[in-house]
Amino acid sequence: MTTAAKKEIVLDVKNLKTYFYTQEGELKAVDGLSYYIEKGESIGVVGESACGKSVSALSILRLIPYPPGIIVGGEILFQGQDLLKTTEEEMRHIRGNSISMVFQEPTTSLNPVLTVSRQISESLELHRDLDKIEALQETIRLLKLVGIPDAERRATDYPFQFSGGMQQRIMIAMGLACSPALLIADEPTTSLDVTVQAQLLEIIDDMRRRLGTSVIIITHNLGIVARYVDRVNVMYAGRMVETAPTEELYSNPLHPYTIGLLASVPRLDIAKKKSLRIIKGLPPNLAHLPSGCSFHPRCDYAMPICREKYPPMEKVGENHYRTCFADINKLKKPQ
Amino acid sequence: MNDVRLIEVKNMYMYFPVTAGVLQRKVADVKAVDNISFYIKQGETLGLVGESGCGKTTTGRCILQLWDGMKGDVYFEGVNLPKLKKEQMRRMRRNMQLIFQDPFASLDPRMTAGEIVGEPIKVHNLASGKEYRQQVEELFRMVELEPFMADRYPHEFSGGQRQRIGIARALAVRPKFVVCDEPVSALDVSIQAQIITLLEKLRDELGLTYLFIAHDLSVVRNISDRVAVMYLGKIMEITQSDELYANPLHPYTIALMSAVPIPDPKVDRTRKRIILRGDVPSPVNPPVGCRFNPRCHMATDICRQKEPELRELTPGSEHWVACHLV
Numbered sequence: 005m006t007t008a009a010k011k012e013i014v015l016d017v018k019n020l021k022t023y024f025y026t027q028e029g030e031l032k033a034v035d036g037l038s039y040y041i042e043k044g045e046s047i048g049v050v051g052e053s054a055c056g057k058s059v060s061a062l063s064i065l066r067l068i069p070y071p072p073g074i075i076v077g078g079e080i081l082f083q084g085q086d087l088l089k090t091t092e093e094e095m096r097h098i099r100g101n102s103i104s105m106v107f108q109e110p111t112t113s114l115n116p117v118l119t120v121s122r123q124i125s126e127s128l129e130l131h132r133d134l135d136k137i138e139a140l141q142e143t144i145r146l147l148k149l150v151g152i153p154d155a156e157r158r159a160t161d162y163p164f165q166f167s168g169g170m171q172q173r174i175m176i177a178m179g180l181a182c183s184p185a186l187l188i189a190d191e192p193t194t195s196l197d198v199t200v201q202a203q204l205l206e207i208i209d210d211m212r213r214r215l216g217t218s219v220i221i222i223t224h225n226l227g228i229v230a231r232y233v234d235r236v237n238v239m240y241a242g243r244m245v246e247t248a249p250t251e252e253l254y255s256n257p258l259h260p261y262t263i264g265l266l267a268s269v270p271r272l273d274i275a276k277k278k279s280l281r282i283i284k285g286l287p288p289n290l291a292h293l294p295s296g297c298s299f300h301p302r303c304d305y306a307m308p309i310c311r312e313k314y315p316p317m318e319k320v321g322e323n324h325y326r327t328c329f330a331d332i333n334k335l336k337k338p339q
Numbered sequence: 340m341n342d343v344r345l346i347e348v349k350n351m352y353m354y355f356p357v358t359a360g361v362l363q364r365k366v367a368d369v370k371a372v373d374n375i376s377f378y379i380k381q382g383e384t385l386g387l388v389g390e391s392g393c394g395k396t397t398t399g400r401c402i403l404q405l406w407d408g409m410k411g412d413v414y415f416e417g418v419n420l421p422k423l424k425k426e427q428m429r430r431m432r433r434n435m436q437l438i439f440q441d442p443f444a445s446l447d448p449r450m451t452a453g454e455i456v457g458e459p460i461k462v463h464n465l466a467s468g469k470e471y472r473q474q475v476e477e478l479f480r481m482v483e484l485e486p487f488m489a490d491r492y493p494h495e496f497s498g499g500q501r502q503r504i505g506i507a508r509a510l511a512v513r514p515k516f517v518v519c520d521e522p523v524s525a526l527d528v529s530i531q532a533q534i535i536t537l538l539e540k541l542r543d544e545l546g547l548t549y550l551f552i553a554h555d556l557s558v559v560r561n562i563s564d565r566v567a568v569m570y571l572g573k574i575m576e577i578t579q580s581d582e583l584y585a586n587p588l589h590p591y592t593i594a595l596m597s598a599v600p601i602p603d604p605k606v607d608r609t610r611k612r613i614i615l616r617g618d619v620p621s622p623v624n625p626p627v628g629c630r631f632n633p634r635c636h637m638a639t640d641i642c643r644q645k646e647p648e649l650r651e652l653t654p655g656s657e658h659w660v661a662c663h664l665v
């Protein structure tokens with residue numbers, strides 16, 4: 005994404021803060037997150053469990069349950085419009101029309117008592133103004149597109165009659181029904197086999213190329229991100245700690261957490277007995293964050309200042325930013 | 340590691356009945372494990388991979404004699420386990436333990452971590468009193484947990500810590516053989532690496548032999564000496580781990596490997612991708628001939644007619660493949 009021509013920015017998130025008020029106290033699930041995504045671009049959001057990936061996506065759609073959650077600050081500019089200042093009525097129109105989300109758990113997102121074709125057709129009738137027959141034809145086309153075999157016949161089946169992988173594909177078909185400008189796929193994959201994962205991500209990637217959809221892929225899997233996205237945002241404890249174009253992030257990671265994460269992933273192309281390098285300790289509890297840089301208790305490079313101040317976002321290369329005090333030249337890179 | 344076979348499985352089958360109607364009449368079988376044979380050498384780790392539902396867990400449980408309907412032979416140090424009497428098997432069980440995938444569901448929430456880890460010691464009457472407490476403490480240290488944590492309950496631990504408790508419990512009876520059933524699948528990447536490193540350390544220090552089950556080929560490559568690839572109840576290929584990755588021969592292994600992304604865009608871009616079409620067929624009616632044929636990009640007529648046997652490429656190569664075209 006380094007073309008000189010200025011691309012259209014579809015989504016621009018600025019200093020987003022989403023907190024939950026729980027028994028343990030204030031939990032800063034997303035704390036000062038900023039990023040943008042261009043038309044037709046795909047970005048990956050990676051980070052370990054509970055670092056705020058889903059909450060940041062749900063915030064975009066204003067689906068944070070209140071109580072206990074509340075978006076306490078920031079701006080979410082979608083096609084120029086601040087979604088945090090939009091009425092609920094308009095938001096309903098945007099959801100499933102210009103922004104679609106494929107959720108973590110397909111079983112909880114598909115309506116169990118409606119046939120698959122009812123669910124998709126309804127969305128088409130509502131958002132694309134198709135009549136019943138057109139909607140059914142479009143539904144079957146979409147089901148074929150996501151690789152449901154025998155789509156004509158199976159369209160009238162109920163969700164439970166499909167395997168988990170097929171339910172995921174149906175979710176994607178639903179997500180695409182309205183040709184959204186932005187598709188958010190939240191961990192579409194971890195519970196699935198790699199073979200099914202590959203099929204689904206190919207479908208999403210194909211859509212992006214043909215329709216210019218912008219895509220956000222949220223995942224734990226650094227491998228998936230390497231294959232399918234233009235840019236990667238690494239999150240740790242509710243904040244973005246590093247962002248860079250995909251190739252740059254893998255060849256030149258500059259935050260100790262990113263470096264550790266890359267070294268923790270077993271690789272198919274590297275012989276065994278080259279034992280993994282490990283990040284010590286556990287991710288922090290977001291309701292009781294460490295002082296200063298949240299990563300400092302686990303960091304091999306931590307210095308006194310890391311305990312006192314949160315490092316500012318620093319530019320370290322073309323489109324490459326990180327939040328860390330450590331000297332770039334002293335970081336040990338993974339092999 | 341030496342060449343002594345600790346485990347030898349011969350023609351093992353496990354069919355689960357499918358019942359229907361109020362009388363629960365048997366109408367068909369889920370052929371979860373359908374005639375498989377392999378061995379695991381003393382001190383070695385055999386990885387077992389394959390897509391969900393292919394029979395990995397069933398294989399592990401059958402070796403441990405945890406399913407009544409299992410058929411075939413399972414030799415442990417030369418003793419054929421299915422032939423043992425109940426009481427003999429109970430004593431044998433000490434030698435072989437299981438670590439589960441789900442560190443949340445597999446620990447009794449009403450017991451403290453110390454009680455969970457110590458329970459097998461009591462069941463097998465291995466120690467009591469002060470010695471018992473010392474052993475539990477020692478087990479905690481072995482899995483790198485602080486002994487003072489023994490009084491806490493499972494919900495007070497993180498996923499990775501619970502998996503450590505599960506490992507300590509499995510090791511309490513000093514087993515020789517451990518089935519690790521997807522021990523890291525439910526964990527975060529950084530915690531996965533911690534647990535895999537721990538399992539390797541324990542294997543080397545205690546001379547354990549593992550059957551390591553996973554659906555992630557990269558995890559398996561990392562920890563295993565040899566790897567078996569399973570598909571719909573059958574073993575399709577089995578060989579040394581480095582050989583499998585350098586020279587995969589079964590079309591299923593090749594397709595499975597190509598689906599695994601490599602976390603390095605420069606390397607990943609150069610790889611050939613074979614997208615497997617469709618879903619895994621039902622294990623109730625596996626396809627005739629080679630059961631992979633409907634999804635195979637190389638299938639020919641013979642593949643649709645005759646089931647290929649698992650055969651060794653050249654005698655002594657220890658590279659076994661079940662494919663007509665190899």
Ligand SMILES: Nc1ncnc2c1ncn2[C@@H]1O[C@H](COP(=O)(O)OP(=O)(O)OP(=O)(O)O)[C@@H](O)[C@H]1O
Nearest residue numbers: 024033052053054055056057058059060069072290
């Ligand atoms: N409804 C809620 N009430 C209270 N806390 C919540 C709620 N939803 C999320 N959180 C908290 O917000 C934090 C971020 O959660 P989030 O679901 O965004 O994590 P994630 O990065 O998507 O993790 P995973 O990879 O496990 O899906 C967590 O600490 C979580 O416990």
Ligand SMILES: Nc1ncnc2c1ncn2[C@@H]1O[C@H](COP(=O)(O)OP(=O)(O)OP(=O)(O)O)[C@@H](O)[C@H]1O
Nearest residue numbers: 355369371390391392393394395396397398554622
């Ligand atoms: N107790 C049971 N009763 C009936 N069918 C069973 C039982 N246990 C397993 N099966 C079936 O046997 C087949 C193999 O299951 P198994 O659990 O061994 O697969 P697996 O390879 O471990 O899959 P996963 O990766 O999802 O854990 C599946 O079709 C499953 O539905």
Ligand code: SF4
Nearest residue numbers: 297300303310328329
């Ligand atoms: S700021 Fe300090 S503690 Fe945080 S990652 Fe950088 S070096 Fe480590």
Ligand SMILES: [Mg+2]
Nearest residue numbers: 057058108191
């Ligand atoms: Mg999530």
Ligand SMILES: [Mg+2]
Nearest residue numbers: 395396397520
């Ligand atoms: Mg299993």
